[in-house]
Amino acid sequence: MNEIINIQNLTFGFSKNKAILKDISLSVPKGSIYGFLGANGAGKSTTMKMLIGNIPDEKKAIKIFDKNLSEFYPDGFNRVGSLIDTATFYDHLSGWDNLLVVSELRNLPKTECERVLHLVDLWESRNMKMKKYSLGMKQRLAIAMTLLGKPELLILDEPVNGLDPNGMVEIRELLIKLNKEEGVTIFISSHLLQEVEKMITHLAIISHGEIRFSGSIKDLNELYRYNHIRIGINNASGFISKIPENYSPKIFDENTLEITVESQKDITNLVKHLVNIDAEIFEIKSTAGLEDWFMEITKN
Template identity: 90%
Template sequence: MGANGAGKSTTMKMLIGNITDENNAIKIFNQNLSELYPEGFNRIGSLIDSATFYDHLSGWDNLLVVSELRNLSKTECERVLHLVDLWESKDMKMKKYSLGMKQRLSIAMTLLGKPELLILDEPVNGLDPNGMLEIRELLVKLNKEERVTIFISSHLLQEIEKMITHSGHYFSWRNKIYRKCKRIK
């Protein structure tokens, strides 16, 4: 959690290797980041900024494109659509999806391949209260039922505190970024 510009997205980009860890200080799954990738991507699903879709394709077809690139089966697409409660809308064109549906499909894409860790950058940003509730319930369900660890960023403290077990606050002071973490539950 932290204000805009505090380093939340930058931290997440470092965790997935988009920004170089020059000090080789980051460890995920007890491995240095440099040793983890590229094979480590199979254990991590991430959504930083927003997913890009082919609007002329259905939600199902958008998932198929990603799963084919990753050599995953169609049954994996079916599994994640059921998880995010979009199975009934799978044949709808993306241009007809609501923002909340697009966000759930984005999360479905991160779940392809059954990752152990999800890294989600402000997944409720721009959603109405009902959309926020749907995403919150989905993330809690994924954590409890699928045993997925979710690393999430937000500046919406009241929304995030309803679902987290640990928190980390980022704040800047005199152009330096500081981090404070604590266990919630």
């Protein structure tokens, strides 16, 4: 089975007159880190809550591990770890004791608590009271809770929201480690595009309850990588007037031109043209990243 999550034509609203999710379809491959990206209010959290059964999927549009949710849960919770909204802890207890409470409720051995604390690099802080944990440490402990029982799938809603840059890096490195070393498939929602871009392999972009793109980073790159190109060229201002207007040339700085192209052939033709007129080119690079693509895809 190559698909861990499959959603087909999911439409949902709390009232008949206003749909929050509009005909959503996406597929999460096994072994991927799948980014579910959109602005606040786009429909990410609603989708996440439906995935874990907090909101009923009455039309059976969602399958996890090739089963409809009504068939998959409650036994399926042993295969899924989830963190939706903000995790809560007993502040007067240590990190170890908080984990122990959850593991005993699930009839898991204490060795599971030790295993996950090592995974999230909190073993040395296990006896510290929760009220002394930093926000990043609390988030890592929350992820540790989701890892109890060795789930095959993690569903994480905005796990880096509110963290400082160091905390974001810690969570990102942890998720990449879990994916590569433990083989965990991760479905992660976020509106922090620059951060999530550094870890995801696949993505779906949701805007106003509609999927505007779904696929791999490679697919997205093939569609959008040629939009904006910067050319490092000595004496850029002396050559801007010699570039055809369809490239929309602009001066970026003293030795850099910014152009707009639609294909690799456009780049090739322009470079040939510049070389023929004795331009000294020292660099060509794309300026586009996930944030640029997101804005392009979601704009009305």
